[in-house]
Amino acid sequence: MKFCSACGHAVVQKVPAGDNRLRFVCESCETIHYQNPKIICGCLPTWQDKVLLCKRGIEPRYGFWTLPAGFMENGETTQEGAARETWEEAAAKVEVGDLYCIFNIPQISQVYVMYRGEIVDGNFGVGEESIEAGLFAEEAIPWDELAFPSIKRTLRYYFSDRKLGKFPVRVEDLIHRTPD
Amino acid sequence: MKFCSACGHAVVQKVPAGDNRLRFVCESCETIHYQNPKIICGCLPTWQDKVLLCKRGIEPRYGFWTLPAGFMENGETTQEGAARETWEEAAAKVEVGDLYCIFNIPQISQVYVMYRGEIVDGNFGVGEESIEAGLFAEEAIPWDELAFPSIKRTLRYYFSDRKLGKFPVRVEDLIHRTPD
Numbered sequence: 001m002k003f004c005s006a007c008g009h010a011v012v013q014k015v016p017a018g019d020n021r022l023r024f025v026c027e028s029c030e031t032i033h034y035q036n037p038k039i040i041c042g043c044l045p046t047w048q049d050k051v052l053l054c055k056r057g058i059e060p061r062y063g064f065w066t067l068p069a070g071f072m073e074n075g076e077t078t079q080e081g082a083a084r085e086t087w088e089e090a091a092a093k094v095e096v097g098d099l100y101c102i103f104n105i106p107q108i109s110q111v112y113v114m115y116r117g118e119i120v121d122g123n124f125g126v127g128e129e130s131i132e133a134g135l136f137a138e139e140a141i142p143w144d145e146l147a148f149p150s151i152k153r154t155l156r157y158y159f160s161d162r163k164l165g166k167f168p169v170r171v172e173d174l175i176h177r178t179p180d
Numbered sequence: 181m182k183f184c185s186a187c188g189h190a191v192v193q194k195v196p197a198g199d200n201r202l203r204f205v206c207e208s209c210e211t212i213h214y215q216n217p218k219i220i221c222g223c224l225p226t227w228q229d230k231v232l233l234c235k236r237g238i239e240p241r242y243g244f245w246t247l248p249a250g251f252m253e254n255g256e257t258t259q260e261g262a263a264r265e266t267w268e269e270a271a272a273k274v275e276v277g278d279l280y281c282i283f284n285i286p287q288i289s290q291v292y293v294m295y296r297g298e299i300v301d302g303n304f305g306v307g308e309e310s311i312e313a314g315l316f317a318e319e320a321i322p323w324d325e326l327a328f329p330s331i332k333r334t335l336r337y338y339f340s341d342r343k344l345g346k347f348p349v350r351v352e353d354l355i356h357r358t359p360d
Contacts, residue, residue, distance in 0.1 A: 001185045005204075005213070008183035008190075018308065021253065024185075033185070036218050037252050039291060072217050073201065077284035077353050078291060099282060099351045102293070104257035111219060111258060111293075113282075128198065169349040171279045173257050 006031045037109040041081030042069025044154055045094045047119040050135035051155065054090045056147055057131040064147035067154060068092075068127075069112065082115045090133045091125030094118060101157065101170045103150045112150045116158075116167060149174050186211045217289040221261030222249025224334055225274045227299040230315035231335065234270045236327055237311040244327035247334060248272075248307075249292065262295045270313045271305030274298060281337065281350045283330045292330045296338075296347060329354050 004011050004026035011024040016032050024033040044067055045052040053065045068086040072078060079096040086094045094117035103112035126133050136142075138159045146152045153172065161167045184191050184206035191204040196212050204213040224247055225232040233245045248266040252258060259276040266274045274297035283292035306313050316322075318339045326332045333352065341347045 003183055003185050003188035005181045005183050005185045005191075008188050010188075011185075034251065035254055037254055037256075038216050039219060071214065072291075074215055074217055074289040075286050076217075077286050077355075078282070078351075079284070080286075099349060102258065102279060104259070106255050106257050106260070109254040111252075113291075169279060171258075175257075 001033060001035075004029060004031055005033065035109075037111055039072040039078065039081075040069050040110055040112045040150075041072045041078050041085060042067050042112060042114045042150075042154075043082040043086045043094055043096065043117040044100060044114060044158055045086050045090070045092055045117045045119050045124075047122050047124075047135055050137050051141070051158070052086075052090055052092055052119060052124055053134060053136055053141075054127065054130040055132040056129070058129050061147035063131070063145075065142050065145050066147040066151050067114070069114070069151075070129075072113075078113045079115060082113075082117065086117065087127070089127040089130050091127050092123065092133075093120040095120055098167065099169050100167060101150075101154050101172070103153065104171075104173045104175075105150070106173070106175060114150070114154050181213060181215075184209060184211055185213065215289075217291055219252040219258065219261075220249050220290055220292045220330075221252045221258050221265060222247050222292060222294045222330075222334075223262040223266045223274055223276065223297040224280060224294060224338055225266050225270070225272055225297045225299050225304075227302050227315055230317050231321070231338070232266075232270055232272055232299060232304055233314060233316055233321075234307065234310040235312040236309070238309050241327035243311070245322050245325050245331075246327040247294070247331050249294070249331075250309075252293075258293045259295060262293075262297065266297065267307070269307040269310050271307050272303065272313075273300040275300055278347065279349050280347060281330075281334050281352070283333065284351075284353045284355075285330070286353070286355060294330075294334050 009028035101114040189208035281294040
């Protein structure tokens, strides 16, 4: 950030009065430009004993497999975001079910919020941001070609929990901070 | 948003190629300025059979009681945010425990992430953003002077769940959308 989005003047970095963190501040109009973590909403869509994955058609991780997930939009709920991403990436309508995983990824200031979901009619396709999609049984999951650690963790939990028939909410930090 | 924070030129609102939503876009440097929901991290801090509340010393809802909660900061986990807010607002050190409530508030593009937490040594004080703090037994909770619906819901769930000795994760939409 170099310029104030409110008035167009150059911003500076400083700790505002009453604060204890560096912020981008406009010394002309006095706007403080806070920057905060973003939510990634996602879904683990199932149909019978299979899980719907899609192959990413965009960077980062082009060509790797993922669960439908993406940046939450203003004005929606986390469940609406999970359903929207499933539609956009895999052209599948899901009935979003219970909350399943929360992943903190502080080094990139993201929080994943993953729901389980059931595909409504078994139909799916290839969304605009994908180059392939498919239903995978556990033994067919491409473990070495998954896009992100959050996706691998969600799938690992799912197949493990499914054997026990219980899906407790999982909260986990995925921390790869640079060593001091 | 009126100006591009990257180059200082005026922004316009338009739907970028491949997108389906209005965004602020800089037609000079082509930066798309996405705006996304914010996370409010909070804690329900307990000591023995009591809950720690603080009276807000800032707007909005100056003078109303709240659980410690506030905007999550970049670089922290949701639990770290919950602990930080408890320190900043009520000068209490908490051992953050299990995730407890997720509230979607789409009309203001916020998601609350509330944890239960235990005050480490029973000590608390009045943080910079508060004008009072106190430990409240259930019968002493000032139900009509609580700052936000999210706080009231969290406390209602807590006292109800405590009677049963189980604290399932609660996911709920707090929707007050304007009627069409």
